[in-house]
Amino acid sequence: MPLHQQNFSRPLSTVAIFGPGLIGGSLALALQDRQPDCRVSLWARSAASAARTAAVFPQVTCDAAEAAAGADLCVFCTPIGAMPALAREIVPHLSAQAVVTDAGSVKGGVVAALEEILGGRFVGSHPMAGSEKSGIEAARADLFEGATCILTPTARTDGGTLTSVQGLWSSVGGRLVEMSPAAHDLAVGRVSHLPHAIASILVDAIARHGDGAEALAGGGYRDSTRIAAGPPGMWSEIFLENKAALLSGLEEFSASLEELKTFILSNDAPALESFLSHAKRVRDTLS
């Protein structure tokens, strides 16, 4: 995972963002803020969504072909499942130099599908930013400030494509990391998709058996379950798209859980404290 700290200073001239949710909306606001000379348009599928979007970011269109035709960089911020059809829709309208990226949370399948349609002008991205909130109303110009932005170039990616997309995320404050689509899905399955699943399981288990104990909740429960309030449709799609990595993560989690249970069952205070100390040491390395 080489970390790129270079300054990608080539300014972007026209960016079309497809999908005006939290990520797409925040990217539009961030570019407006950081690159005032860059023309940014946001594509929304429906007139209703476009109207909602226009209240936050006025340059909205429902015409994908038009948005794509004028852009030197297209960014897909829709649900992953919608991306291949969108790519097929815009590909006839792209200029020769246009570059395409996405912001999906799973990379393997979708990168393969989009490379098939778009070729070397596409490279996958995943800005590790977000929140339990969703929708254009939650968009913030500083969402990507300091966030890890993973790029997943392959042997097919053109050099110019990578440079443009590095410039995009770098210009909105991202910390760039490169890895293969497969390595991305394994790592992000552990550090993002697994914690989301665990938070939802925790809320579910307590709600079923806790007799309203949530009413007593302190900061620990609140923090550890915050992400369980994320959009269910999006997370369901992510879990199924990254099925293998998430299932491995859940197995590993269950194995650690069984180990902890053994220490508790056998009243093994030293082993229990050593387990918790190890977790603390690891967690303390994050700020």
Add this chain to the structure above:
Amino acid sequence: MPLHQQNFSRPLSTVAIFGPGLIGGSLALALQDRQPDCRVSLWARSAASAARTAAVFPQVTCDAAEAAAGADLCVFCTPIGAMPALAREIVPHLSAQAVVTDAGSVKGGVVAALEEILGGRFVGSHPMAGSEKSGIEAARADLFEGATCILTPTARTDGGTLTSVQGLWSSVGGRLVEMSPAAHDLAVGRVSHLPHAIASILVDAIARHGDGAEALAGGGYRDSTRIAAGPPGMWSEIFLENKAALLSGLEEFSASLEELKTFILSNDAPALESFLSHAKRVRDTLS
């Protein structure tokens, strides 16, 4: 769990706090702030701990008998395991009207032990406040502001004892809740001890198998694992003291995990989305 919103206005005159950690230190600072006429002393076991404490709160003593003798309210903020011996040490020195409470995270065993020594002048408390930080250096005068403070009176508790201890937590901003020691341990086992165990397990599982994936972590991993940085010795004691409730919680968690796994394995998107929607609805009821 009746919630008491009355104003307990009887001022406290002299409070002795035993154990100058995050909770004891914060209680001392909060009383100094909110009840300037109240004399507060902090008892530390060792001279080294007393010296460290004095930098934050100057009224420190290592003489438990002396601290107890002058107090109308004694609050045990030590580890739970140290409380019975401390109670035996101070009981000969308590004035006839003196009241005793504690701030331990588990109530069943320790309430029974302390009632045996102290009788009706004791009632258990548990302020649901804290953080992954520990020690006097992390103490804050506003730690209990808005925090749920659980009191666990029993048939042995004197009425005056309960009123005094209600007044204590109410005066520092706590929201009072009363329940039996056994009901406390069940509920808090679910909503506090279980989330802590789960956060530690999550950190452990990812650290063992994630190949350094933590370096990519976004806000989700950070929030959901924050409490895993709590003091291992304290949490090991809590887990063993509340063993039965925690083990039940871990069983229930595993059952929910298996259910989610089934939905993923069978690509059952509607069931998966419904599971995540239920968790979101429950979590959304908390602010």
